Amino acid sequence: MIPAPFTYKRASSVDEAVDLVARDGEDAKFLAGGHSLLPLMKLRLAVPQTLVDIGRLGELSYIRDEGDHIAVGAATTHGELASSGLLGRDLPLLAHAAGQVGDPQVRHCGTIGGSLAHADPAADLPAVVLALDATLVARGPAGSREIAAADFFRGLFETALEPGELLTEIRIGKPAAPGWAFQKFTKRAIDWAIVGVAVQGGRVALVNMDQTPVRAVAVESALADGAAPAEAAAHAAAGTSPSEDLNATRAYREHLARVLVRRALEAAQAAG
Amino acid sequence: MSILGTRVVRTEDPLLLTVGGTYVDDLRVPELAGAARVTFVRSPVAHALITGIDVAAAREAPGVVAVLTVADIDDLPPPPPAPEGEPPPGSEAAPLPMGGPWAEPLLAVDRVRFVGEPVAMVLTDDTYAGEDAAELVSVDYEPLPAVVDLDAAVGGETLLFPAAGTNVAVTAGGPADGSAFDGCDVVVERTIVNQRLAPVSMEGRATAASWADGKLTVWVSTQNAQISRFIFAGAFGLDPAAIRVVAPDVGGAFGAKIGADRDAILVAWAAKHTGRAVRWVETRSENLVGMTHGRAQRQHIKIGGTRDGRILAYRNEVIQDTGAYPRMSGFLPFLTGLMASGPYDIGHVETANRVVVTNTTPISAYRGAGRPEATAAVERAVDLFAAEIGMDPAEVRRINLVPPDKFPYSSGGGAVYDSGEYVKALDQVLTAAGYEELRAEQARRRERGDPLQLGIGLASYVEITAADAAGGETAKVMVHDDGTATVYTGSSAHGQGHHTAWAMLVQGELGIPMERVTVLHGDTDLVPLGTGTYASRSLQLGGTAVHLAAVDVKEQARAVAADLLEASAPDLELDTERGVWQVRGDPASSRTWAEVAAHAGPDGLAADANFTDGQPTFPFGTHLAVVELDTETGKVALIRHVTVDDAGTVLNPLLAEGQRHGGIAQGAAQALLEEMVYDADGNPVTGTLVDYAIVTAAELPSFELLSSETPATSNPLGAKGIGEAGTIGATPAVQNAVVDAVSHLGIRHLDMPATPARVWAAINEATARTATREGQ
């Protein structure tokens, strides 16, 4: 519960942050809300030499209507997403799901960028950006690039970000396809999802059903073929490879996925 | 109107809720200036021989003051010899902790027996350096097979204590008497698990110590400063007079901070050994494996009776997992046996227990300490019996509860219940809950195949509080010449509200307003003798001692006031509303407490009391839980919880309700969420609060607390204990509700915790069973 020694640097701009991390190479890490990184450091499962704090960079914290899309700064906290009037109106899925993350303290500190970069398969927002088909903007020493959400999650805690690359923005096209729902199944209110489902229009993404968040492709194509929610939901676990842990066997997760997808599709239909 | 029995808001809270308390880590006393930090090196493996410890690198690390292993412990007296042999079957407690071949070392000697066992100590100038240096201590472990499973423990293929020749530390109780069940129309038996829990007090364990001029001072987060002093005296061969133990604010304990454990003794020893003041405050990771766990019983229950609902015979055979060392858990199953038959009038009751060691964290008292285990077993048994004969569980309870005219009642378990209105408590709860309507709603949901099924669970209980009443409790009350009073109490509070309660008692008896009463506790220089807070004993023993001391002071004051007023003592009266003495019927002649105290002579107004005439008391009640169970996912939500918890005369309903609230929350948590899990190698799987699921407010409804007061007959306050009623009643009520919600599927039992995965698996299995049956 006591981290190994490290150096703390607070960046005053995005450019400086990218610079500082580039200078320290492999051993440096961005620090945003710290609500994934610090617990790992306290258990000494992560031992970075340098932390570059981007958590308080105003230039990374915003929610803007850009006409054809909504732009969200990577350091925007879950709490800000949850209480945003703009998101509540135009992207309720994102606002609602952010409001389901952890507890108020976690939502106050944790950021969307940190959540995506950390790429925990049990996290909520990675599946949400998949369902929203978002575009992620990354900045590295060599400049900026765009990565489709569908290409971003590569493996367990692994993303398409290159070492030293900073996630700066999340872009979501407008208007969102009609009908949305978010189902999060937990033991307790504050827990990570045992299984979760994000639905926007005909896109369905699953939390904690594989090494990464995944789209429920078989469900989506059944829907495209005109299947009713219950029929489509029967395919929810197809092609997934959920892990087994204290909370669930693989069979239970597969079952939950089917139940939750059905409920989500029904709710989305009612909302749409 | 007397303040006694009124809803006085806790006087402790403004401070605790604003600037906060002063816990061991917050102490800024001169003796601890520059104290070194202690970091324990703990075993990462469950069972192994230690073949070498290399501390050289750690000793060289920056900021290191000392690195200590068992080789450095050369300045302690040998432990007292173990009493001969095993305790006789059915006897009182095994000697605790058990010595002889079961002796628990301070630092591991040549073998570790659980993950988290202290192996070495690192003293550093600051906490951070300690963790780094601890990583440099290199310990060679030669792994041994871990004993985790209870059958493996009993089997004894691998022994934790080879010299003992067995893993079974205690065997007690008689063999099963099959004939007792012969006359029964119906007999049901089942093996059930009362799972291992972690106490998770908000403040973990913490100890600081200094050794100067032949005097040892220990600040420790404990439930009993005075008992701790004798533990330290024994461990160090010191005269108790050379030791001062201080319990500052203590942030929760739940039984796991009774006395001082080996970690605390080691910290105190380190101060004495090195001459440097030291401080240790455990981390949450340490707390989850280092603080004792609770419960951990496997029970075989057997119940028999007539088809019309009369229970004739009951047997509870317990295997108590005591973890790596038989500490207090050597004794806990005796309490389970004592309370085995609960509030029921059962002609034939049998109990037996075995206490086995395993390569896991030691078990000790945890909110209820052996009694929740008894209640959980018998309440499950009653429901199994009711299901078997097809009778409403409320009705079966009504038929078998001890009727009011049978008190004092000698139970089959061997206890003598003092007083009770068991059926009344049951009926009060059934009426308030709207039992008939709940059953009707349940039937409607079943009828329409609603995925959200309703479950209704009952638990009627009786428990024993102040089981060790004969140990007594001390108090001293002084009234000063400024009209204020000071109470010294041996009952060390750690969240219960003693300051409020004891001040109320003084105001009630002496008429000195509460805000002029200071309550002091938890410092052996101020209160050398006392017992402490556990076993729901405080008000009935410690409170009674305060009451008796106050009565004594009052009589002293009467004589002094008589002298002042030139009247005869019997003519004087104390006006407790105004807090003044006067000649009866002559308010104009009054004298204040300040005047009386000033006139009292050199010794002032002061009285000591040690209340040792108390008896154990037997609080009782009924809990009714309503759950909604999602049959598609297995998730259970507790939606109502209605209780009667009769703890005799209530001094302050707010305090009593607070105890009930916390206890119900913990009880519901055992039924639904909490379990300390180990893998087959003895590694804790639930070693963080992400995996060890304590309950939060979001999982709980507003509790519906009914009041009922049947005064205790063995103390002048009429008080029984309330601290543990919540866990005792709530756990089986919620568990029974879960089983009830799926009973129509043919499910008769579900072990705790009723996690979604477990409930779903049971539903799945039951559905498959039905399908097979229908297919045939």
Ligand SMILES: Cc1cc2nc3c(=O)[nH]c(=O)nc-3n(C[C@H](O)[C@H](O)[C@H](O)COP(=O)(O)OP(=O)(O)OC[C@H]3O[C@@H](n4cnc5c(N)ncnc54)[C@H](O)[C@@H]3O)c2cc1C
């Ligand atoms: C008690 C608790 C409960 C939680 N419950 C949930 C839950 O229910 N659902 C859920 O989804 N999450 C949950 N979380 C995780 C929480 O949402 C984290 O805040 C989030 O996952 C990480 O965001 P952060 O800003 O805290 O990132 P940090 O912890 O600061 O960083 C995480 C990782 O991302 C990297 N990083 C951060 N920002 C960037 C960036 N802009 N560009 C590139 N790399 C970056 C860091 O270097 C680090 O490796 C919980 C956390 C806690 C402590």
